[in-house]
Amino acid sequence: MDHKFPKVVIVGGGFGGIELAKKLRGREVHVLMLDRHNYHTFQPLLYQVATGGLEPDSIAFPLRKIFKGQKNFTFRNTEVKQIFPERNVVDTSIGEIGYDYLVLATGSDTNFFGSKELEHYTMPMKTIPEALNLRSMILQNLEEALIETDPEKKAGLLNFVIVGAGPTGVELAGAISELKRHILHKDYPELDPNNMHVYLVEGSDVVLGPMSEKSHRNAYQFLLDMGVNVLTGVRVLNYDGLHLNLSSGQSIISENVIWSAGVLGEVIPGIPKDSVVRGNRIRVDEINRVIGFDNIFAIGDVASMSTDEYPNGHPGVAPVAQQQGRHLAKNIIHLINKEPTEPFKYFDKGSMATVGRNKAVVDIGKLHFSGFFAWFVWMFVHLMTLVGFRNKVVTFVNWVWSYFSYDRGIRLIIRPFNRQSMTEDTRQK
Amino acid sequence: MDHKFPKVVIVGGGFGGIELAKKLRGREVHVLMLDRHNYHTFQPLLYQVATGGLEPDSIAFPLRKIFKGQKNFTFRNTEVKQIFPERNVVDTSIGEIGYDYLVLATGSDTNFFGSKELEHYTMPMKTIPEALNLRSMILQNLEEALIETDPEKKAGLLNFVIVGAGPTGVELAGAISELKRHILHKDYPELDPNNMHVYLVEGSDVVLGPMSEKSHRNAYQFLLDMGVNVLTGVRVLNYDGLHLNLSSGQSIISENVIWSAGVLGEVIPGIPKDSVVRGNRIRVDEINRVIGFDNIFAIGDVASMSTDEYPNGHPGVAPVAQQQGRHLAKNIIHLINKEPTEPFKYFDKGSMATVGRNKAVVDIGKLHFSGFFAWFVWMFVHLMTLVGFRNKVVTFVNWVWSYFSYDRGIRLIIRPFNRQSMTEDTRQK
Numbered sequence A, B: 001m002d003h004k005f006p007k008v009v010i011v012g013g014g015f016g017g018i019e020l021a022k023k024l025r026g027r028e029v030h031v032l033m034l035d036r037h038n039y040h041t042f043q044p045l046l047y048q049v050a051t052g053g054l055e056p057d058s059i060a061f062p063l064r065k066i067f068k069g070q071k072n073f074t075f076r077n078t079e080v081k082q083i084f085p086e087r088n089v090v091d092t093s094i095g096e097i098g099y100d101y102l103v104l105a106t107g108s109d110t111n112f113f114g115s116k117e118l119e120h121y122t123m124p125m126k127t128i129p130e131a132l133n134l135r136s137m138i139l140q141n142l143e144e145a146l147i148e149t150d151p152e153k154k155a156g157l158l159n160f161v162i163v164g165a166g167p168t169g170v171e172l173a174g175a176i177s178e179l180k181r182h183i184l185h186k187d188y189p190e191l192d193p194n195n196m197h198v199y200l201v202e203g204s205d206v207v208l209g210p211m212s213e214k215s216h217r218n219a220y221q222f223l224l225d226m227g228v229n230v231l232t233g234v235r236v237l238n239y240d241g242l243h244l245n246l247s248s249g250q251s252i253i254s255e256n257v258i259w260s261a262g263v264l265g266e267v268i269p270g271i272p273k274d275s276v277v278r279g280n281r282i283r284v285d286e287i288n289r290v291i292g293f294d295n296i297f298a299i300g301d302v303a304s305m306s307t308d309e310y311p312n313g314h315p316g317v318a319p320v321a322q323q324q325g326r327h328l329a330k331n332i333i334h335l336i337n338k339e340p341t342e343p344f345k346y347f348d349k350g351s352m353a354t355v356g357r358n359k360a361v362v363d364i365g366k367l368h369f370s371g372f373f374a375w376f377v378w379m380f381v382h383l384m385t386l387v388g389f390r391n392k393v394v395t396f397v398n399w400v401w402s403y404f405s406y407d408r409g410i411r412l413i414i415r416p417f418n419r420q421s422m423t424e425d426t427r428q429k
Helices: A015-023 A043-050 A116-121 A128-147 A151-158 A167-187 A213-225 A318-336 A372-385 A389-405 A424-428 B015-023 B043-050 B116-121 B128-147 B151-158 B167-187 B213-225 B318-336 B372-385 B389-405 B424-428
Strands: A007-011 A030-035 A039-041 A060-062 A073-077 A080-084 A089-092 A095-098 A101-104 A108-110 A159-163 A197-202 A228-232 A236-239 A243-246 A251-253 A256-259 A263-265 A281-284 A296-298 A303-305 A351-356 A359-364 A367-370 B007-011 B030-035 B039-041 B060-062 B073-077 B080-084 B089-092 B095-098 B101-104 B108-110 B159-163 B197-202 B228-232 B236-239 B243-246 B251-253 B256-259 B263-265 B281-284 B296-298 B303-305 B351-356 B359-364 B367-370
Touching: A007 A015, A015 A030, A015 A318, A043 A128, A043 A167, A043 A372, A073 B128, A101 A318, A116 A236, A128 A151, A128 A167, A128 A256, A128 B073, A151 A159, A151 A251, A159 A167, A159 A251, A167 A197, A167 A213, A167 A228, A167 A351, A213 A228, A213 A351, A213 A359, A213 A367, A281 A296, A351 A372, A359 A372, A367 A372, A372 A389, A389 B389, B007 B015, B015 B030, B015 B318, B043 B128, B043 B167, B043 B372, B101 B318, B116 B236, B128 B151, B128 B167, B128 B256, B151 B159, B151 B251, B159 B167, B159 B251, B167 B197, B167 B213, B167 B228, B167 B351, B213 B228, B213 B351, B213 B359, B213 B367, B281 B296, B351 B372, B359 B372, B367 B372, B372 B389
Parallel strands: A007 A030, A007 A101, A030 A073, A101 A296, A159 A197, A159 A256, A197 A228, A281 A303, B007 B030, B007 B101, B030 B073, B101 B296, B159 B197, B159 B256, B197 B228, B281 B303
Antiparallel strands: A039 A060, A080 A089, A089 A095, A108 A263, A236 A243, A243 A251, A351 A359, A359 A367, B039 B060, B080 B089, B089 B095, B108 B263, B236 B243, B243 B251, B351 B359, B359 B367
């Protein structure tokens, strides 16, 4: 490494971090990426891992492999514990690391809204190990339901509740309902599919809140058609691992409660409290620079940039992170060259969500469409965005196979899920 | 279920158990299969999972899916703890289960020859979680080697020792040596590949002992060509997690010691001690019936049938288990119908092992061949034997991809390996 060049330290190999590091290829900087995983996670497809539709390894891609041959790039598999802005240093599990420019691209984690109870008893799904735990739990509970004689306990094993009707919640509810309709009677002929129920609980009045009104209506209808019990305008009051009490007065007996009701930015200690705003996001200026610092930046889910169009910050989606990453690369070079910087502007290409086979909703600007074509577009876009040729091919094979066989073949309990033996650490990371 | 039919309980969904249950399809018996995993493991390819060549999910297949639509088949995901032959009952984690015929198809586990030290410090590879632990450990130790400054510790992280030169040991040594030659310099440009060493330690004088002399010689030469240090006629004296002391007087510094030096049958308590012979296998007669019992059988790795050709029992390979499973199905029907049984005869179709790309050895009867064609035959046979169309396609895609890219793309540390936090339970299962 040539030590004359400034050192850009990127914390996190998600969508934003990757685009930033790629754009700095060949530039007169050293790029050091730090991530506690040695792979990039394609989070939009986690729900397919959780429901046996995809291998975990198809939506993960080794970070080192992405940057193979990029001479100004170094990777360290480590966790950043603390930032010391006054010394331009971060403390990590492998010691202190200095930086000239620091970019926080740490993303977000599940928001349990401060409830230790919900954190303990419900299942989050933000990482691959979490999706695998969910897969194991679903399959284990079906196995247990087979031999359970107590009717209440059996109902608890066969009722599935997804809390939060954003894209993740809607997609999960759809996928679990397809498991019920296409798999249950084949795999568990002893179980009556009519005893399995899927609930989707949402605090606001619509599903897929940030999308268009047409998408709300169409997705809602798709969910009903697939047999999902959609409860909108309903909040979770409490949950003891079996009884889920709702603000509507209803109580659902379920051991399978999946929590996708919100996210919190993953802020690293050392960022002043008054820089952290709603959703635990870090307030940044129009070039993603953390307010109050010269050389610390935040991009993607963890950043909150207030603009005229997005006064409360941009949506926490991959395209925002990717565009901010690419844009920041240019601005870092500008800063190094003492050139004027350019403010970030988000180009919204649209949004989409899939509910089930042949059922998806797509909004592009004022254009809305749904059904088979939307579903096809959803698959195409996700396949193209997936990192790595091998991953694309394996995912494509799985999708074609699932489509024609009405099957999700990967119903494996590789590591059994055991809530009791889980530590905070294995749960979150 | 029609309770007039006799109940055949099969413990274990390996090669033997599956063939047995399949052959009983449509027969006037109830088949109940018990397995602590809900999937079949294709053990011959575990080493490719451990070295990042295949997804774990490609070599696993849900047991329920194999028997989809087989009306006389039931599966329970449970562990058998004890047999009570006097009552025709097995005790399991989900309670007592009665049988008319009991078939033990439990396979084998790693043989550490009674050494708690070796069991604690070396890595076995008989299950998918074990192969994943190994994958994580190899990648974690390479990451650690990057930042290690102490030369002895660094050598320990970069030296890989495989103990036992059966097919598993040879295949692993070859695969790790390919990681060194084709991947290391791309993923870790900071590491000098010359500092990474692969050792294969074998107690007998040859590699691939049970194969032909030509195979011994060719495999040995392949290993040398690939840069593996083959130490034959050498036993492990002791290992403290860093220093591996050998009977030759040599000591190797390594944190990566993989133990493939032998197996022990997985005998369930309740089988009398005098029925258990060398290698912890259960002595069976010529129809795989456990000596001293009328209605208890053992097939595959856990069974030891002494014949003129195989006085110490058959080799512990998949074809023996499969043939015994198929044959026992016929004999169980004979027994039910009070017809004479037919003694088992093993038809040896040959054996093979692969060392690396274009490098394999095949023995079929007196015929031996090696090199590209043998390697091609090895791949074809393994692909065809793999359970499930989806698994075949995904594996084929991975192999074609690896062949042309010289890459093993699945270098993921999905769950970090931590020896300290492992319990006996997670290690073995």
